[in-house]
Amino acid sequence: MGRKEDMAKLANKLMYIPEYIRNIGIAAHIDHGKTTLSDNLLAGAGLMSEELAGKQLVLDFDEQEQARGITINAANISLAHEYEGKDHLVNLIDTPGHVDFGGDVTRAMRAIDGCIIVVCAVEGKMPQTETVVRQALKEGVKPVLFINKVDRLIKELQLGPEQMQKRFMKIITEVNKLIRQAAPKEFKEKWLVNVNDGSVTFGSAYCNWAISVPRMKKTGITFSDIIKYTNEGNEKELAKKAPVHKVILDMVIKHLPCPSEAQKYRIPRIWKGDVNSEIGKAMMNCDPNSPLGMIVTKIIIDKHAGEIATGRIFSGKVKPGDEVWIVGTKTKRRVQQVGIFMGADRENVTEVPAGNMVALTGLKEAIAGETICGGDKPIHPFEAIKHYSEPVVTEAVEPENPRDLPKLIEVLKQVAKEDPTLKAKIDEETGEYLLSGMGELHLEVVAYRITHEKGVPIKTSEPIVVYRxxxxxxxxxxxxxxxxKHNKFYLTVEPLEDEIYKAIKNGEIPEGRVKSKEIAQKLRELGMDKNEAKNVEEIYQGNVYVNMTRGVVHIGEVRELVIEAFHNVVDKGVLTKEPTIKMKVKLHDTKLHEDAIHRGPAQVIPAVRSAIYAAMILADASLYEPIQKVFITAPDDYMGAVTRLLQQKRGQILDIKKEEELTTVVAKTPVAEMFGFASDIRSATEGRALWTTEQIGFERLPNELQKTVMRQIRQRKGLKPEPPKVSDYV
Structure with missing residues (x-):
């Protein structure tokens, strides 16, 4: 394919002239035709055959994406396009429209300056369109509009020219209403899309044609001609007169900003450092002759090249051998290869300057959302990329063949790195490998990838919640x-003071051995008894051990063993072997055998452990469940449905805010009730709700659920169903 090599040469030349570069995305609701449009743009650039465009789905280069017919990763590609006699470089990112992959969309929006909103002419503006467009506008990304699948209006709905135009105007009005609501203040009017200036085009990506009002004037094609060509099955003729790639890319170059223009207003929105500093000015001016400043938007793990960090360079340039800072980990790494993407292929180049998309290898610690910079010290990081959903579902995964375990551990590290909305960890209790993600489909896709791409067949459990x-x-x-029977320990257990627990959780009071007087002082200030505060010996996972004994001989020799027993209990509580939370253990007195041989670990640890267990039962030990704050934004008409759904989920409404025709409800709900929430809320609001969650900690499980949940966890862990009694321990 000779065109590909020529393209790479041309891209190499154009990337040094910011005015001739456009970094754009394509954003739409699932199945409105984003990927088909991308393929047409590729075909126009000679990167795939025109016959296959729209059928081949080059950007869906993952087997699974082609099978499901939905785009799961954001793929990038560089294209060259001639506009008004001058060559331009268009860097294109294709983003998913499915709600479970919202993480990819958010990250892609960071890297682009403009986006083509694709809306289906038949279905009109859909909820995911709204979500994605809001996200784009929030990141300071300028939109243009492509109304797709016009052939269906003609063939299926048999609309005439007038009705067609009416339908287009309705879509344009809705999109503009959204832009007015969500665009940055200074662009609310400037960014509105308009039929007359050509920032709106209509067409059929599948049939390879598109047209805009200015183009109609230029070519003399009318709506009646379009209907005639389509009804006669003569779309090829239409595609020759108005090829989709040419019309769309002309619109992109005319209406979407180049990096040197866009970075002036985008950098202050997406970077919270000092815009008057050297690096701040360099990024706002897209200056290639200054230190490097870039953001990683995606990590791709390649069988041959290893980890590839793709992202957008805002200032400076990068070439193989450069030493760069990975800001999040404050480490320096040497760049190995520098490349640009051509569809699924990466072309290595000698350097890439500011204003471009780049693919780097050698940055082992980088994760998506990471800031990379040159210079003597790390710069202020780009603000954390806000994802529109947080992991809510956990599943245990295991290899079908136990011999694959070491490989699975490696693969779990990789997938968590490629996709920051995934969390992978080992459950020390059960030895299970746990994977948490943003929804059922998300985990299903990851499991498929682990099996088919990474070559480790796995089994997954039903989703589970971790209690305390x-x-x-x-x-x-x-x-x-x-x-x-030669050693005795006397102790009590009680709840830890709220303020102290909070201070430990947010890091004001460090965990571990308590050696300094300042900590005792701080504990007193937060309400702990003076005598207790000075005797706190250990803080572990939000629990506290206090040694209140006086004048006991040999206590120093058993101190470490008592603390080890305390750790044992905190890691595995008495009721279900789940970790304990917010507990204070006080040792009041002890009688120890004279002879050291009779007070070793095998004597002390079980004695202290069983005493704490018995004391927990006497102190009303119970289960605590994880709670999430849920933020749901939906049009006013759906509020009834939203509040009913929250009540079914044991939700408690904390706040309701109104903004124009949208209302946001803030509620807290147990994580256990959130399984299937994505589809519940989608059906309750016909997909019009935007929702996010955040963890807010643990609360006591309601009395009526304590026994049932306790029994379920005990059975899952292979313990006998009945909870233990005091007599089991002392």
Whole structure:
């Protein structure tokens, strides 16, 4: 394919002239024709055959995307296009329209300055269109509009020229209403799309044609001609007169900004550093002769090249051998290869300057959303990319063949890196490998990838929630005896003060051994008894151990063993072996055997552990469940449906805010009730709701659910269903 090599040469030349560059995305609702349009743009550039355009789906180069017919990754590609006699370089990112892959869309929006909104002429503006367009506008990305599938209006709905124009005007009005609501203040009017200036085109990506009002004037084609060509099955003729790639890319170059123009207003929106600093000015001016400033939008793991970090360069340039900072980890790494993307292929180049998309290898620690820079010290990071959903579902994964375990561990690290909305960890309790993601489809796709792409066949469990155990009152003093009956420990358990727990959780009070007087002072200020505060010896996972003994001989020799027993209990509580939360353990007195040989680990640890377990039961030990804050934004008409759904989910409404025709409800709901929420909320609001969640910690599980949930967890862990009694321990 000779055109590909020529394209790479041309791209190499054009990337040094920012005025001739456009970084754009294509955004739409699922199945409105984004990928088909991308393929047509590729065909026009000679990167695939025109016959196949729209059928081949080059950008869906992942087997699974082609099978499901939906785009899951944001793919990039560079194209050259001649406009008014001058060559331009268009860097294109194709983004998914399915709600579970919203993470990819958000990251892609960071890298682009303009986007083509694709709307289906038959279905009109859909909820995901709204979500994606809002996201684009929030990142300072300028829109143009392509109304697709016009052939269906003619063939299926048999609309005449007038009705067709009416239908287009309705879509344009809705899109403009959205732009007015969500665009940055200074662009609310400037960015509106308009039929007369050509920032709106209509056409059929599948049939390879598109037209705009200015182009109609130029070519003399009318709506009646379009209807005639389509009804006679003569779309090829139409595609010759008005080829989709030419019309769309002309619109892109005329109406969407070049990097040097866009970065002036986008950098202050997406970078919270000092815009008057050297790097701030360099990025706003898209200056290639200054230190490097770039953001990684995606990590791709390639069988041959390893980890490829793709992203957008805002200032400076990058070439193989450069030492760069990975800002999040404050480490320096040497760039190995520098490339640009041509569809699924990466072409290596000698350097890439500001204003372009780039693919780098050698940056082992980089993750999506990471800031990369040159210079002597790391710059202020780009603000964390806001994802429109957070991981809510956890599944245990295991290899079908136990021999694949080491390989699976490696692969889990890779997938979590490629997709920051995934979390992978080991459950120390059960030894299970847990994978958390943004929804059922998300985890299903990841499981498919692990099996088919990474070559490790796996089995997954039903989704599960992790609970905690805590106490709600002060226990009486409990005596724990060592197995040889020669050592006795007297202790109590009680809930830890709220303020102290908060301070430990947000890092004001460090975890670990307590050695400094300042910590005792801080504990007193937060409401702990003075005598207790000075005797706190260990803080572990939000739980506290206090040694209140006085004048006990040999206590120093068993101190480490007592603390080890305390750790054992915190890691595995008494009721279900889930971790404990917000608990204070106080040792009041102890009687120890004279002879060290009779007070070793095998005597002390079980004595202390069983005493704490018994005290927990006496202090009303119960289960605590993870709680999420849920933010749901939907048109006013759907508020009834939203509040009903929240009530079914044991939700509690905290706040309701109104903004024009949209209302946002803030509620808290248990994570356990959130399975299937994406499809529930989609059906309750006909897909018109935007929702996000954030973890807010743990709350006590309601009384009526304690027994059932406890039994379920115990059975899952292979424990006998009945919870333990005090007599089991002392």
């Amino acid at each position: 155990e805590g106490v709600s009152k002060v226990s009486p003093e409990v005596e724990g005896k060592s197995p040889n």
